[in-house]
Amino acid sequence: MNPYIDEDLATLGEHVRRFADGRVAPGFLERDQSRVLDRGLMREMGQLGFIAPELPEAFGGQGMGSLAAGVIHEEIARADLSISYINLLASLNGQILSHHGKPEVVKPWLAKLTQGEALFAIALTEPRGGSDAANLQLRVERIGDHYVINGEKTSISAADQADAIVVFGRTGKPESGAHGVTALLVPSDMPGLTRSRFNCHGQRAIGRGSLFFENVRIPVDHRLGDENKGFVQVMQGFDFSRALIGLQVLAVARVALEETWAYVTEREAFGKPLSAFQGVTHPLADFETQVTAARLLCLQTLWLKDKGAPHSSEAAMCKWWGPKLAYDAVHQCLLMFGHGGYDRGPMEQRLRDILGFQIGDGTAQIMKTIVARAKAGRGAVPS
Numbered sequence: 001m002n003p004y005i006d007e008d009l010a011t012l013g014e015h016v017r018r019f020a021d022g023r024v025a026p027g028f029l030e031r032d033q034s035r036v037l038d039r040g041l042m043r044e045m046g047q048l049g050f051i052a053p054e055l056p057e058a059f060g061g062q063g064m065g066s067l068a069a070g071v072i073h074e075e076i077a078r079a080d081l082s083i084s085y086i087n088l089l090a091s092l093n094g095q096i097l098s099h100h101g102k103p104e105v106v107k108p109w110l111a112k113l114t115q116g117e118a119l120f121a122i123a124l125t126e127p128r129g130g131s132d133a134a135n136l137q138l139r140v141e142r143i144g145d146h147y148v149i150n151g152e153k154t155s156i157s158a159a160d161q162a163d164a165i166v167v168f169g170r171t172g173k174p175e176s177g178a179h180g181v182t183a184l185l186v187p188s189d190m191p192g193l194t195r196s197r198f199n200c201h202g203q204r205a206i207g208r209g210s211l212f213f214e215n216v217r218i219p220v221d222h223r224l225g226d227e228n229k230g231f232v233q234v235m236q237g238f239d240f241s242r243a244l245i246g247l248q249v250l251a252v253a254r255v256a257l258e259e260t261w262a263y264v265t266e267r268e269a270f271g272k273p274l275s276a277f278q279g280v281t282h283p284l285a286d287f288e289t290q291v292t293a294a295r296l297l298c299l300q301t302l303w304l305k306d307k308g309a310p311h312s313s314e315a316a317m318c319k320w321w322g323p324k325l326a327y328d329a330v331h332q333c334l335l336m337f338g339h340g341g342y343d344r345g346p347m348e349q350r351l352r353d354i355l356g357f358q359i360g361d362g363t364a365q366i367m368k369t370i371v372a373r374a375k376a377g378r379g380a381v382p383s
Helices: 007-034 039-047 066-079 081-100 103-114 174-180 230-266 278-306 312-336 346-358 364-376
Strands: 120-123 139-143 146-157 164-170 181-187 193-195 208-219
Touching: 007 039, 007 066, 007 081, 007 346, 039 081, 066 081, 066 230, 066 278, 081 103, 081 120, 081 164, 081 181, 081 230, 081 346, 103 181, 120 146, 139 164, 146 164, 146 181, 164 174, 164 208, 164 230, 174 181, 174 230, 181 208, 181 230, 230 278, 230 312, 230 346, 278 312, 312 346, 312 364
Parallel strands: 120 164
Antiparallel strands: 139 146, 146 208, 164 181, 193 208
């Protein structure tokens, strides 16, 4: 019995799991090796309504709510974390576009996004600093009815595959901090925009890379939110994505635990199943308990969002605790499988995929600062 998952959401989850088991899971290992995102699979997900279902129908979604998005997200992630990045990027960028973009500009893009016809990236991180997200150097200058962009973004998920990018740049004075940042919608085929791709440890099908802007001209109507207020306005959407990330990585930990429980009951040593030894089952029981609790926190956060209640602190908890816990749980599962887990295969790939979330999308230190400020007040925890 789960207080956040009613009968309709449970049925939705079962429907998505059948699709994920049949269509997503079979290509899990191959996509890691080829580093190619399956666009056909993305379109299938869109046609089934699995991409950004929380968006209003007017913007191509189904108005299903954040919990529904979370249920879909974790079922896709069970099968392949990289493919679930499609859901993550769609929900984060879809919320930004629908809340802050001009309808005549963003509606066609949102229709493509929800149908699986377009992949979006979000460009915030820069070479000189990741956690200091408001201290941006990428320059955005208004000239007439266009903005001109110059600079570099790095460690951007789907950098070389995205069809459009939400770009944060500085329109105010260098010392203006978060209050001098503007967000823009930038189609990826604009002249002056070039892209590269890293050879990352995990999440290889979606990939990360750098974006280079050289006098890239974007119409003023592609601005998202107000000038100089993009960071303050648009960053509110990250609470949603942080809860989704928690569910995403915990889904990977849950399937790893399921497989490991099955393995230790079947594998024998010293004439007994491995599950007969407390040194085997107690660590798994520890992680089973913690993963269950962390998942409930993530679902609670999405429930609060659907209710219109504050949830920034809870979202930050999801983001720092989820990736660390999931990594530790999968690491323990890998060890239980011995060399069979260490060899190239699902368990070691899961470990690689999860690790990236301890770096990107907000480090544990930043998330804990958010929690501390919520409890003690910003004045007591200035940085």
